[in-house]
Amino acid sequence: MDLSPLQAIIEGEIDAPASTAVHAVAEAARARHPGTLAILFYGSCLRSGSDEGGLVDLYLLVESYRQAHRNPLSALGNRVLPPNVYYQEVAFEGRIVRAKYALVTLSALERLVTQRSFHSYFWARFAQPTGLLWSSDAAVRRRSVALLAQSVATLGAQTRPLLPKSTSPAALFERAFAETYRTELRAEQPGRAAELVARYAVRYEALGACLLPQLPPPSADGERRANRRWALRRLWGKLLSVARLTKAAFTFAGGQSYLLWKIERHSGVRVVPKPWEQRHPLLSAPFLAWRLYRKGGFR
Incomplete structure (x- = not known):
């Protein structure tokens, strides 16, 4: 081409x-x-x-x-x-x-x-x-x-x-x-x-x-x-997005909060991480992703 x-x-x-x-x-x-x-x-x-x-x-x-x-x-x-x-x-x-x-x-x-x-x-x-x-x-x-x-x-x-x-x-x-x-x-x-x-x-x-x-x-x-x-x-793509969410917990200061805000801005779906999820963003990433999916944060 x-x-x-x-x-x-x-x-x-x-x-x-x-x-x-x-x-x-x-x-x-x-x-x-x-x-x-x-x-x-x-x-x-x-x-x-x-x-x-x-x-x-x-x-x-x-x-x-x-x-x-x-x-x-x-x-x-x-x-x-x-x-x-x-x-x-x-x-x-x-x-x-x-x-x-x-x-x-x-x-x-x-x-x-x-x-x-x-x-x-x-x-x-x-x-x-x-x-x-x-x-x-x-x-x-x-x-x-x-x-x-x-x-x-x-x-x-x-x-x-x-x-x-x-x-x-x-x-x-x-x-x-x-x-x-x-x-x-x-x-x-x-x-x-x-x-x-x-x-x-x-x-x-x-x-x-x-x-x-x-x-x-x-x-x-x-x-x-x-x-x-x-x-x-x-x-x-959704599997890669979860993987990138997990990696962002290490590379992006404030990454968990930013990503949740970004999804809320696009979809209107708000998920508040639990205290343990805030302390352990890596371990909690799959749980947050599942809650977002269940609430319609992404399809």
């Missing part, structure tokens, strides 16, 4: 301005991890254009896990089940700026957004608007643009078989995001995927116009295979 048209679109949007507060918290995160090559900015604060009252979402792309982590166990966990997730806050002009940032090697992320990577966790995330706050050099910038374009291509290729022969860019991305939401510990409200695509209608129209002509036409066999793959992703 020719990714150059997708790369041209992403190249034109990747330098979207971010506030000095966002740059400040990103620099504080970078200072904690030697060998950082690039910092990506995505999520709700990027979409709203404001970080006040929110949690800035960042990805740090590093050279190696061993170099980026002082603790060998953290490096091992990052390699075995990427990414590691951390919390960072900085004082800025009389207020506190807060960020949640994930960490993965650049080379690993380049693999994780291809079609060889079964689960949609990475390629769905980076098919959405993403800014590049900082890169170590021009070569890293080019690689960052290329992996974002590959994310779009992978998402489109994995979703196209589910749609009729005559379809639109908006329909492609709406179905894609709706499918990916179902693979994680999240319960987005109906219509959320359509809302996201409509917000960036011009972007997704342009990406889809580049992508759809290059994808093979759908077939009955292809649709059956794609449905099976997405069903397996839903099962595998």
Whole structure:
């Protein structure tokens, strides 16, 4: 597939301005991890254009896990089940700026957004608007643009078989995001995927116009295979989400509280951890996940 048209679109949007507060918290995160090559900015604060009252979402792309982590166990966990997730806050002009940032090697992320990577966790995330706050050099910038374009291509290729022969860019991305939401510990409200695509209608129209002509036409066999793959992703994705919840208890200060808040914000389901669950976030993670599931926190 020719990714150059997708790369041209992403190249034109990747330098979207971010506030000095966002740059400040990103620099504080970078200072904690030697060998950082690039910092990506995505999520709700990027979409709203404001970080006040929110949690800035960042990805740090590093050279190696061993170099980026002082603790060998953290490096091992990052390699075995990427990414590691951390919390960072900085004082800025009389207020506190807060960020949640994930960490993965650049080379690993380049693999994780291809079609060889079964689960949609990475390629769905980076098919959405993403800014590049900082890169170590021009070569890293080019690689960052290329992996974002590959994310779009992978998402489109994995979703196209589910749609009729005559379809639109908006329909492609709406179905894609709706499918990916179902693979994680999240319960987005109906219509959320359509809302996201409509917000960036011009972007997704342009990406889809580049992508759809290059994808093979759908077939009955292809649709059956794609449905099976997405069903397996839903099962595998929830297992991975529980595993990441468990790992976050060690790598993300305040991780248990943050994750419960995140699920509540998306689903409206609130679970208050018991005192022993607060003291032992690792041991309690499966119990909390089961209670959330029973109450409808995720499907």
